[in-house]
Each structure stands twice: as C-alpha cells, then as structure tokens.
Amino acid sequence: MNSPELNNLPPIKLIPLNDESLPAGHDRQRKASTRPPTDIRWVKVLEFLRSNNLAPNSRKLYERELKRFLGWTQLHYHELRLRHFGQYKEYLMEVCRTDTGKSLSKSSINAGLAAI
Known part of the structure; x- marks a missing residue:
C-alpha cells in the first residue's frame, strides 16, 4: 500500500467553508465582498x-x-x-x-x- 508514487503526493490542505473554522485574525472581509454565483x-x-x-x-x-x-x-x-x-x-x-x-x-x- 505504501508505493513510492503515493509518498510523492503533496499533503492535503483543508479549506474552511464557514467563518467559525477560520483561524483568528483571518481577513473575514474577503467573504463579504464575494458574490454568489449567477443562476x-x-x-x-x-x-x-x-x-x-x-x-x-x-x-x-x-x-x-x-x-x-x-x-x-x-x-x-x-x-x-x-x-x-x-x-x-x-x-x-x-x-x-x-x-x-x-x-x-x-x-x-x-x-x-x-x-x-
């Protein structure tokens, strides 16, 4: 299961989807300036x-x-x-x-x- 190809993959980075999971001091204004996608x-x-x-x-x-x-x-x-x-x-x-x-x-x- 530990093949050399798997060891060369970059680590997975989780991206939060809500404000509660953002680290303290993160710029919360960016979210307010984004608009929802147009239907x-x-x-x-x-x-x-x-x-x-x-x-x-x-x-x-x-x-x-x-x-x-x-x-x-x-x-x-x-x-x-x-x-x-x-x-x-x-x-x-x-x-x-x-x-x-x-x-x-x-x-x-x-x-x-x-x-x-």
Whole structure:
C-alpha cells in the first residue's frame, strides 16, 4: 500500500467553508465582498424580458412569476417534464400565499403557469 508514487503526493490542505473554522485574525472581509454565483436560468429570463416588447405590468408579472418558479425548482428548462408543471400547480395552490396570507386565486395560479 505504501508505493513510492503515493509518498510523492503533496499533503492535503483543508479549506474552511464557514467563518467559525477560520483561524483568528483571518481577513473575514474577503467573504463579504464575494458574490454568489449567477443562476444562468435567471440570466435567460432577463434576456427574454428584454427581448420582448412587453407592457410594464406584463413584464412585472412575468418577472415575479418566473422568479417564483425558479425559486421552487433547480431544474433547467430542458429537464422539465409535464409532471413538474403539475407539482408546481399544486405548490401554487397549497403553499403560496398572497401578502395578506390568503391562498392564490385561480387567475393568479393560471398566470403563474402561463408565465412558464
């Protein structure tokens, strides 16, 4: 098991993923300045919204509903199947609420599905 090739490997260096495991005095500001990776799906949504000549209210509706959908799933568009739309409709009916805490109306659910 102790072959010469294994002895020539460099030591493994562990890199902490959270602030608690950083040594004292480590520059914690660096983490605050880094931005999370951009979700390519959202970039495509923005391209769609910019490329279409939509009325301001329509644009807001599409943006809100597509943002909600992307928050619900991590799937890319080519991975979506009919069952996912059924699951999303169920999510809209049972989980999503308005600002006042009411269930979404049928027209709001339909708008959410139509935006996709």
